Amino acid sequence: MCLAIPGRIEEIIEKDGVRMGHVNFDGILKEVCLAYVPEIAVGDYTIVHVGFALSRIDEESAQKTLATFRQTGLLEEELGAEEPAAKETL
Amino acid sequence: MKYLTEFRDGEVASRMAKEIRQIVTRPWCIMEVCGGQTHSIIRNGIDQLLPEGVEMVHGPGCPVCVTPLEVIDRALAIAAQPEVILCSFGDMLRVPGTDKDLFQVKSAGADVRIVYSPLDAVKIAIKNPEKEVVFFGVGFETTAPPNAMALHIARQQGVRNFSMLVSHVLVPPAIEAIMQSESNRVQAFLAAGHVCSVMGYWQYPPIAEKYRVPIVVSGFEPLDIMEGLRRTLLQLERGEHRVDNAYERIVTFDGNRTAQQLLAEVFEVCDRPWRGIGVIPASGWRLNAAYHDFDAERRFAVTDIHAVESPLCHSGEVLRGALKPNQCPAFGKQCTPRHPLGATMVSSEGACAAYYNYGRYIAVEELTHA
Ligand code: SF4
Numbered sequence: 001m002c003l004a005i006p007g008r009i010e011e012i013i014e015k016d017g018v019r020m021g022h023v024n025f026d027g028i029l030k031e032v033c034l035a036y037v038p039e040i041a042v043g044d045y046t047i048v049h050v051g052f053a054l055s056r057i058d059e060e061s062a063q064k065t066l067a068t069f070r071q072t073g074l075l076e077e078e079l080g081a082e083e084p085a086a087k088e089t090l
Numbered sequence: 091m092k093y094l095t096e097f098r099d100g101e102v103a104s105r106m107a108k109e110i111r112q113i114v115t116r117p118w119c120i121m122e123v124c125g126g127q128t129h130s131i132i133r134n135g136i137d138q139l140l141p142e143g144v145e146m147v148h149g150p151g152c153p154v155c156v157t158p159l160e161v162i163d164r165a166l167a168i169a170a171q172p173e174v175i176l177c178s179f180g181d182m183l184r185v186p187g188t189d190k191d192l193f194q195v196k197s198a199g200a201d202v203r204i205v206y207s208p209l210d211a212v213k214i215a216i217k218n219p220e221k222e223v224v225f226f227g228v229g230f231e232t233t234a235p236p237n238a239m240a241l242h243i244a245r246q247q248g249v250r251n252f253s254m255l256v257s258h259v260l261v262p263p264a265i266e267a268i269m270q271s272e273s274n275r276v277q278a279f280l281a282a283g284h285v286c287s288v289m290g291y292w293q294y295p296p297i298a299e300k301y302r303v304p305i306v307v308s309g310f311e312p313l314d315i316m317e318g319l320r321r322t323l324l325q326l327e328r329g330e331h332r333v334d335n336a337y338e339r340i341v342t343f344d345g346n347r348t349a350q351q352l353l354a355e356v357f358e359v360c361d362r363p364w365r366g367i368g369v370i371p372a373s374g375w376r377l378n379a380a381y382h383d384f385d386a387e388r389r390f391a392v393t394d395i396h397a398v399e400s401p402l403c404h405s406g407e408v409l410r411g412a413l414k415p416n417q418c419p420a421f422g423k424q425c426t427p428r429h430p431l432g433a434t435m436v437s438s439e440g441a442c443a444a445y446y447n448y449g450r451y452i453a454v455e456e457l458t459h460a
Binding site for chain 2: 016017018030032033035036037038047049050051052054055057060061062
C-alpha cells in the first residue's frame with residue numbers, strides 16, 4: 001500500500017470538476033488524479049500512490065525506480081490490485 | 091551477502107558498504123520506520139552488509155500491521171451487512187480479525203471489493219445508489235490525501251451512500267513514542283521518503299532536537315537506503331543530531347502543500363491505538379465535524395466488538411523493535427503468510443512476512459551468537 005510508482009503523464013483531462021490524467025506506467029495506462037500536482041504537465045513524470053499523483057520526479061530517477069519495481073515483481077502487484085468490478089468503473 | 095547480486099547496481103552498493111564500514115567505529119542501533127523500507131532491507135540483505143554491531147530495528151511503519159484489531163473486526167461486521175459494499179485495498183483482505191478475515195466474509199457472500207484508488211469506491215457508490223458503499227481507509231500520511239480527496243468529492247457531489255471507516259496513523263508521534271519508551275534502544279531514524287513527499291520534513295527538526303536523535307529522510311531502493319544509512323552513521327559517529335534529506339529528488343522541506351491543505355480540511359488529529367503497541371497520543375487522523383456524515387463508524391453503529399489477539403503472536407514486540415520476527419516461537423511454524431496469526435505476517439511490508447519470504451529462518455541462538 002505504501003509504494004509509489006513513477007509514471008509519465010500522457011494526457012490531462014477534467015472529470016466532474018476534478019483534474020485527472022492518463023499516466024503511463026511502463027506500458028500500462030491508468031487514470032490518475034492530478035489534483036495534488038497543479039503544476040504538472042503532459043510529458044512530466046510523477047510518483048503515483050493509490051491512483052494519486054503526489055509529486056513530480058525527473059525522468060532518470062523515474063526510469064531507475066521502474067526498473068527496480070519491474071525486477072522485483074512489485075509493479076504488477078501494485079497495479080494489478082483490482083477486480084473486474086472495479087476495472088469497469090475506471 | 092548472497093543478495094548482493096540483486097542490487098540494481100551491485101558495484102555502487104559494495105562501494106557504499108565499504109564506505110560505511112570505514113565510518114563506523116562503534117555499535118549503533120538504527121530504526122527504519124517504514125514497512126516498504128523493511129521489505130527492501132531484508133530482501134536485499136542490506137542489514138547483513140552493515141558492519142558488525144550496526145543493527146537495523148524494524149519500525150511500526152506498515153499500516154496493515156498497526157491497524158487495531160478492533161477496527162478490523164468493525165470492518166468485518168460492516169462488510170457482513172446485506173446492504174453494504176465494502177471497498178478496500180487488497181492487502182487488508184487477509185488481515186486476521188478476532189475470528190475471521192475479509193476474504194472469509196467475502197466467501198460467505200458479503201460484497202467486498204478490492205479497489206486501486208479510493209476514488210473507485212466513490213464511483214461504485216454512484217453506480218449503486220441502492221447500496222451503502224464503505225471504503226476502508228487506513229494508512230499513513232501517504233494514503234491520507236487520496237482518502238481526503240475521495241471524501242471531498244463525495245461531499246461536493248452529494249454522494250450520500252458513501253462513507254469511510256477511517257483509521258489513519260501518523261509517523262512523527264510514533265517516533266516520539268519510541269524515543270519515550272523506557273526500553274528504547276533506537277539511536278537514529280530513517281524517515282519514510284514517501285510520507286515526506288506529502289508532509290515534507292518540517293515536523294522533524296523539533297523531534298531531532300528534543301531527543302537528540304538523527305533523522306534522515308530516505309528512499310526505498312537499496313541504494314537510497316544505503317545512502318540514508320551512510321548519512322545517519324556519519325551523524326552518529328560525529329555526535330550530531332540533525333534532520334537530513336537523502337531523498338532530495340522526491341522530498342522537499344515543505345512537502346505537498348496542496349495535499350496538506352485538503353488534509354486539514356477533512357481530518358483532525360486524534361489519539362489512536364496502534365495494533366501491538368497501544369494508544370499513542372495525537373498519533374492519528376479522524377474525520378472532522380464537517381465530514382461526520384461520511385463516518386462509517388457513526389453510520390453503522392456496530393457494538394459488541396470483543397477483539398482478542400492470538401496468544402501465540404508477538405507482533406507487538408516485533409513492531410516495537412524489541413523482538414526480531416524469527417525470534418517469535420510461532421514464526422514459520424504455526425504462523426506463515428498463508429496462515430498468518432498476526433498482521434505483521436500478512437502484508438509484504440510487515441517485518442514477519444519480509445523475514446519469511448526472504449528466508450530468514452536463523453534460529454534464535456544463532457542470532458544472539460552472531
Ligand atoms: S511470526 Fe506470526 S505469530 Fe510471530 S509475531 Fe510475527 S505475525 Fe505474530
